[in-house]
Amino acid sequence: MAGLQKTSVIDFPDQISAVVFTQGCNFYCPYCHNSQLIPLKLPSGKELMPESYFFGFLEQRQNLLDGVTITGGEPLLQSDLKDFLFKIKNDYNLLIKLDTNGSSSSKLQKLMEADLIDYLAVDLKFSWPNYKQLAPAGLISEIKRSVELIINSDVDYEFRTTVVPGLHDIEEIEKIAIQIKGAEKYFIQNFRPVNTLDPGLTNRRSFAPSKLEQFRLTAEKHLNNVQIRD
Numbered sequence: 001m002a003g004l005q006k007t008s009v010i011d012f013p014d015q016i017s018a019v020v021f022t023q024g025c026n027f028y029c030p031y032c033h034n035s036q037l038i039p040l041k042l043p044s045g046k047e048l049m050p051e052s053y054f055f056g057f058l059e060q061r062q063n064l065l066d067g068v069t070i071t072g073g074e075p076l077l078q079s080d081l082k083d084f085l086f087k088i089k090n091d092y093n094l095l096i097k098l099d100t101n102g103s104s105s106s107k108l109q110k111l112m113e114a115d116l117i118d119y120l121a122v123d124l125k126f127s128w129p130n131y132k133q134l135a136p137a138g139l140i141s142e143i144k145r146s147v148e149l150i151i152n153s154d155v156d157y158e159f160r161t162t163v164v165p166g167l168h169d170i171e172e173i174e175k176i177a178i179q180i181k182g183a184e185k186y187f188i189q190n191f192r193p194v195n196t197l198d199p200g201l202t203n204r205r206s207f208a209p210s211k212l213e214q215f216r217l218t219a220e221k222h223l224n225n226v227q228i229r230d
């Protein structure tokens, strides 16, 4: 574990959750604002948070929480994730929300089949051809498989796109919406120019509310439930 936020009312829809941050990601989104979580290995002198600390925390707070949000980094890169989720659900009786970039479909499938995920939030960064800006080519077919798996599952989920001026426009949003046709919920999230992986983006302004609304209306041509998170 790379970090713990002890309480959040915004990360897990309708639930009070603790948020666990995992170390390591296989993408390099220029607008990532958790860029310290991208390297799989921590710089020397820095240490991960022991799991015992987290479970000690849950012992004390279990009754004040509905669930745990697991985010990153990319949580599915963690080899012991299944055991970790199993313990949260079975020993502490808490709900689990998993944030993922969708790049490990078979691991995701195993967690879903084991009934270890109550809510999934899946980032869709771009239309498929544009993914090459931030992810190795081989991962795109994995993400496509994850999208299909999720749409055909009975897990509660959302797809979401962080929209960045200069990287996303109406045409791009429409292509993404078409890619996930049949999805239940799609969130358009505004970019925040804070602590970005590409330092050049810290000077870029977020989209105006009117532009976000145009994106929403465009996506709504193809999807039933499109919402803005600003």
Ligand code: SF4
Pocket (backbone or CB within 6 Å): 025, 026, 027, 028, 029, 031, 032, 033, 034, 035, 037, 038, 072, 073, 074, 101, 123
């Ligand atoms: S935004 Fe998410 S997927 Fe992209 S580099 Fe950061 S942690 Fe990884």
